Amino acid sequence: MxxxxxxxxxxxxxxxxxxxxxxxxxxxxxxxxxxxxxxxxxxxxxxxxxxxxxxxxxxxxxxxxxxxxxxxxxLGVRSPFFKLHEGTAGADTSIGGRSYVNFASYNYLGMSGDPVVTQAAKDAIDRYGTSVSASRLVSGERPIHRELESALAELYGVDDAITFVSGHAANVTTIGYLFGPRDLVVHDELIHNSVLQGIQLAGAKRLSFAHNDADALDALLLEQRHQFERVLIVVEGIYSMDGDFPDLPRLVDIKRRHQAFLMVDEAHSLGVMGKTGRGIREHFGMSGDAVDIWMGTLSKTLAGCGGYIAGETALIEHLKFLAPGFLYSVGMPPPVAAASLAALKRMLELPERVETLQARGKYFLERAKAAGIDTGTSAGIAVVPAILGSSLRATRWSGLLFEEGFNVQPILYPAVPEQSARLRFFIACTHGEREIDEVIASMQRMPR
Incomplete structure (x- = not known):
């Protein structure tokens, strides 16, 4: 040698x-x-x-x-993290004075940077300032908060909704407050960290079931349900590392038979699933009250920051008055709430953006598979991984693609198992087929 x-x-x-x-x-x-x-x-x-x-x-x-x-x-591998974007990050972005095709943004429907959404935020600043300067319970309530929550409740076809200043905190404080040591929380093995943190805070018993395996969930509850007071099942609308989704009708049937609550985290499925972007319930044609707790974030499709819970009146009123993450936190900044409300309205006014997003995601998945790229179980709606194996290889490919003008981030151990490291592509309605063809071609040239 x-x-x-x-x-x-x-x-x-x-x-x-x-x-x-x-x-x-x-x-x-x-x-x-x-x-x-x-x-x-x-x-x-x-x-x-x-x-x-x-x-x-x-x-x-x-x-x-x-x-x-x-x-x-x-190994001469530069860190791919904490890149400085010099403007609005959509399907393209500017980093270090150079333009890149951007596959590392949750801006699925192009609402961040949309003129109507931007103007709504500016108008809210002029009217309410940049902060409400207090917890909403004591003196931080503004009309824009209630308008956004009413719109979210209407979107899901449920009684009410509550918004939090952090999506992560929405899960932590909701699960942590509503459940306790005599309860059981059962979750998909690939559930988000915020759910795990919420269960830890609750002190509830935690059990996981194999990813998207409804039979395993059913069997687990048959064995365990009788030992606990309340039982919560938690799944995601779209899994952000894999780009697949659960069989919601089957989960609803299981939760009803076992007398459990069902919580669905729609952080990545709102705006990308269903004909008009109403999420996984629209995709399956289900009513909003089929799920007990709807959770989602304002930072993806809705172009803001924070999280929400939607459901029946008793759930929302309970959280508004007693959940620590809401009660002891300042109210959402008015421009953020206004931007998310405007983005929600725009989503419903422009269903063609949802249709385009779904078409682009399908095209990316088809082209990637044809190129021999391991896309795992992705449904090709908005999130498509390129599973490469080692963290080193994923980091190398990310760097080489960056040199060719593509910004895509690696997902490394411990976020995923070491031999499942990957590049994660977020597809937006503003991506074109040409850009997708070019990045697939670049990956075909990468060292194996």
């Missing part, structure tokens, strides 16, 4: 050297994770606290981060 210049490892090819470094990196990551166990304190002298417990740089998570960053640097 030829020597790799400057490698410090004579006799090794560049490919073999990289493989060895990758294996070493993975081993160090596992070792760093194993050191998270608490050190024994029995017999320790009073006041003799181990130094590792007094330093931020000794936290296991930070040590893993340093190993990953240092390993990538040794």
């Amino acid at each position: 030829s020597e790799s210049k400057g490698s410090g490892l004579p006799g090794l090819t560049s490919a073999l050297k990289n493989k060895l470094i990758q294996q070493t990196l993975e081993r160090k990551l596992r070792q760093a994770g194993q050191t998270h166990e608490r050190a024994p304190l029995v017999g320790q002298k009073k006041g003799a606290v181990p130094e590792a417990f007094t330093r931020f740089d000794q936290y296991p998570g930070y040590r893993q981060l340093r190993i990953m960053n240092d390993g990538a640097a040794r």
